[in-house]
Amino acid sequence: MLTTKTELIRVYGTVQGVGFRPTVCRLAKIYGLFGDVCNDGEGVLIRVLGNESAITDFLNKLWQECPPLGKIIKVTRQPYQGELKCDNFAITQSFNSQVETTLPPDTATCPKCQEEIFSPYSRYYRYPFTNCTHCGPRFSIIYALPYDRYSTSMGAFSMCEECCKEYKNIENRRFHAQSIACHICGPKAWLERADGKSVTAYMFSMLDDMDAVCTLLQKGEIVAIKGIGGFHLACDATNDTAVQKLRERKRRRRKPFAIMARDTNIIKQYCYVSLQEEELLVSSAAPIVLLQAKQFQPIHTTINKKLEIHPLSCLIAPGQNSLGFILPYTPLHHLIFRRIHQPIVLTSGNISDYPQCIDNDEAKEKLSKVADYFVFHNRDIVNRVDDSVVRVVNNKLQTLRRSRGYTPEPINLPPGFTNIPQVLAMGGELKNTFCLLKNGQAILSQHLGNLEHAAAFDTYQETLNLYLNLFEHQPKVIAVDKHPEYLASKQGNKMAVANQISIEYIQHHHAHIAACMAENHIPLNSPPILGIVFDGLGYGEDGTLWGGEFMLATYQQFQRLATFKPIPMIGGEKAIKEPWRNAYSHLISALGWDKLIHRYGELAILKVLKSKPLTLLNLAIEKQINSPLTSSVGRLFDAVAATIGICSEEISYEGQAAIEIEALAQNHISSNSEEKLSYVFTTKVLDKMRHIDSRPMWQSLLDDLQNQVPMGVIAAKFHNGLVKIIVKLADHLCQEYAVTKVAFTGGVFQNSILLERVKTGLEDMGIDVIDHSLIPPNDGGLSLGQAIIAAAKFIKSR
Structure with missing residues (x-):
């Protein structure tokens, strides 16, 4: 005889806004259970009546068939003390309680929704806000939990009769999809000129406003597009004039632009794409993926008709050997790309260093002198969310x-x-x-x-x-x-x-x-681990600015074991933006001004430095006026870059000098894989602290400059020398302090050469290395x- 039970089941995790309640309802009916399911602050609450084995089978199936965007952390079961009178299983109204649940992120348009927006037989044909329980906006539109329509910016749109039918149909993938909408009842998108005058699609002989955007981009116009988490600025990435115009208007001189392409086949014309990188591109997260650029050669391909794939503008990513590509991740993007086979620039809709615009009026005010046209819509963005940026280093996500x-x-x-x-x-x-x-x-x-x-x-x-x-x-x-x-x-x-x-x-x-x-x-x-932390700077315990640290650490405490020799950061924060200041400080510390002028006075960097107010700079160092000592490896990279002629006067974005010298080194290394030439760094003890000294490195580097050794060779020798001294010192410290695990962290470990080679060197010695993947270094x-x-x-x- 089967025993009937009434249970209260709670599901914790990412279980709201992902189609979880519809899945519960569908499975409960399959297993002949009665009761209801609702959202509350803690997650999903299920009251269920049925025989014990059926309830157990139902829960096992729920783990197996958790919706694609959902994640179950744990499930608790207990007898339900109240009376449960029901003859069916239903989704009931959510109620507020203490928030314990988590929210799903915004996700890229699923394949089924993509099919519908391009099918003339679908009621979602060319609708730019098509979504379902498997895709669409989530975090960017929510005001409060539980996740229900009234708690989001979709609450302003009442469902039409057809949407209501889908919303209530348990067999439909939009069953209880809180952001369901269509042409009749949902948000609207429209095109405007920057001067505020409306634009109609017939002006371009196009299907609709989204199709007109395609024509505008092909004509070289700049279009501001309101997306899921904010505005973007778009233009043809193969049009030098358009890209230059965007750089000037956005006041973004050299910082790389992200690029959107319609599919991975287009991206593969411009970049090498591994299987892992392709998986990231097409994932529901749809991040910008940094990829190694190819030496472009125009080709012809067949996509409905014969097309020529044009080279990207050289202004997209100056001084770099990688490109940041992203695929369309909203229906609006897919509609715009219907007729575009060239990549487009898709960069944050802001003036450089300011937050991305999210409001229509704000965008008009701040971007009217940047964009020629605007794509607006009337769904509010509650949470500003910029595009994520990832890459693959040594077969691992970073x-x-x-x-x-x-x-x-x-x-x-x-x-x-x-x-x-x-x-x-x-x-x-x-x-x-x-x-x-x-x-x-x-x-x-x-x-x-x-x-x-x-x-x-x-x-x-x-x-x-x-x-x-x-x-x-x-x-x-x-x-x-x-x-x-x-x-x-x-x-x-x-x-x-x-x-x-x-x-x-x-x-x-x-x-x-x-x-x-x-x-x-x-x-x-x-037990303690050895942390190797290289970055721009951070406030140290001794009042100086740290940034090249070897630290013995647990979660509760740390001990500084070694560092780079501290160098004055002349001008304080100015030195971050003007690399010549770091070059001067490092060079006079290593060799002294008189020796520099005597031996290397004809070098370009010395001519640059001679034009500076050296008397004042020396006084600032001597009197310690706005010239704090720093052990920063980030500033060392700036100094080396400036010395060899990269960004000597100033940088236009954070980390530019370091990024460009890495690209130089990478280009040389990739074409000379067996060459392991390197500069020498030494270590010595100062004030009971082991220091890395770059003096011998500078001597050799200046000799190479004088002998007109190519910049790529110098950049590679600098990287190789740095790798060798880091591996040598880390190995020594691990033995001295009986450490078996090393952590790499800090912004400098975004340098792929450093990360890969130091990691390989230590692992070859049997040392366990951990670094970052899901969290930025x-x-x-x-x-x-x-x-x-x-x-x-x-x-x-x-």
Whole structure:
């Protein structure tokens, strides 16, 4: 005899906004169960009546058939104490409770929706907001949990009769799809000229406004397009005039542009694409993927008709050997690309360094002098979400910017981090993100940019308030960077004082190491590891600026074991933007001015330096006036780049000099795979601290310049020498301190040559190496490290 039971089942994880309740309802009916399912703050709540074996089989099947965008973390079962009167299984109204669930990120248009927008027989034909439970906007449109239509910006659009039928049809993939919409009842998109005058499709003899955009791009116009998470600026990527016009108007001199192509076949004409890279391109996250550029050769291909594939403008990514490609990820993009077989530039809709525009009126105000035309729509963007940027290094994913498609997907904390308070970590100044710790998970915000700009800081505060409200986060501890002038740190202090919350000040490079450890799931009570942290700069414990560190670390503490020889950073922050300052400081430290002039006075870099106010610069160094000491490897890269003629006077975007010297080295290495020539670095002990000294490297480098050795050879020898000294010192420290695991972190480890070769060198010695994959190695991952350290210190203090 079968025993009938009534159970209360709770499902935790990413289970809202992904078609989870429809899946529950469908499976429950298959197994002959009665009851209901709803969303609440904790996830999905199921009340079910049926025999015990049927309920067990139903739950097993639920794990197996979790919707593509969903993720089940755990399921709990308990007897239901109330009375359940029902003769069917239904989806019932959501209710609010304490928020414990997670949200899915925005996802790329699924293949079925793509088919529908191009089928004249579908009611979604050419509808730019077509979506279903498997795709479309999620995080960018939500105001609050539970995830239901009224909690999103789709609440402004009432479903028509046909949409209601699909929404209620359990056999339809739009069953309970909260953002369901069509031509009749949903958001509308339209085209306008920058002067505000409307444009009609018949002016271009086109099907509709989206088809007209195609014609405008082909004519060399710049179009601002409102997407899922913000506006983009688009133009023909093969048109030099259009790209140059965009650079001038956007005030973006050399920073690379992202490029969108209609499919991977087009991308493969311009770049080498591995299977892993192709999987990233076509994934539901649809990030920008950095790919190795090919030496382009025009070809003819057949796609309905004979077409010539044109070379990309040389202005797309000056000084680089990689290109950032992305595929269409919204129906609007697919419609625009219906007739475009050339790639287009698709870059953030902003003036450089300012936040991406998300509002129609804001875009008109800020982009009317950049764009010739606008594509607007009337669905509000609640959460600004820029495109994510990833690449594959040594067959492993490396995330450089974590945003649309990935956030706010939670990161499970390592073993040992249970029963911790809610923690808020404020992040750094550049490439900012913040992080919430709650219920054994970390929720990392999307990329928020550089907070040194007032508009970016305003966006940071708005986004932080949205997260705190959305996830009902009430921090008991706030973690901030130790740098006293970081705006995020000041904001954290202000919040801590106002709300009487405990605050933890976290050393910058310790946070980088902790983020790497957390991502790699290193347990709380693990033995110390050796963290190698190379970046632009971070506030050190001794008042200097660190950035080339070898540190023995756990989550709770660290010891600085070795570093690069500190060099004055002349002019403070000016040295970040003017690499010649770093070159001068490194060169006089290594050889002295008189020797430089005597032996190398005819070199171009010496002529540049002679034109500078050297008396004032020397006085600033001597009196320590706005010339803090720094061990930064990032500044070393700037100095070497400037010396050989890359960005000597100034850079136009963060990291430009380092990126361009890496590209030079990569080009030489790829064509001379067996050549291992390298410059020499030495180590010595100063003030009981082991230092890497670059003096011999500079002597050899200047000799090579004088002998007119090609820049690519010099760049490669610099990289090779750096790899050798890092491997040698790391191996020595691992033996001295009985360490078996090494972590690579910091923005400099975005350099693929350094990452691959140092990793291979240490692994060949039997040393276990961990690095970043899902979390950026740059300051975009800093907040995770801050949060995990604060949690570890709380556990230790109990």
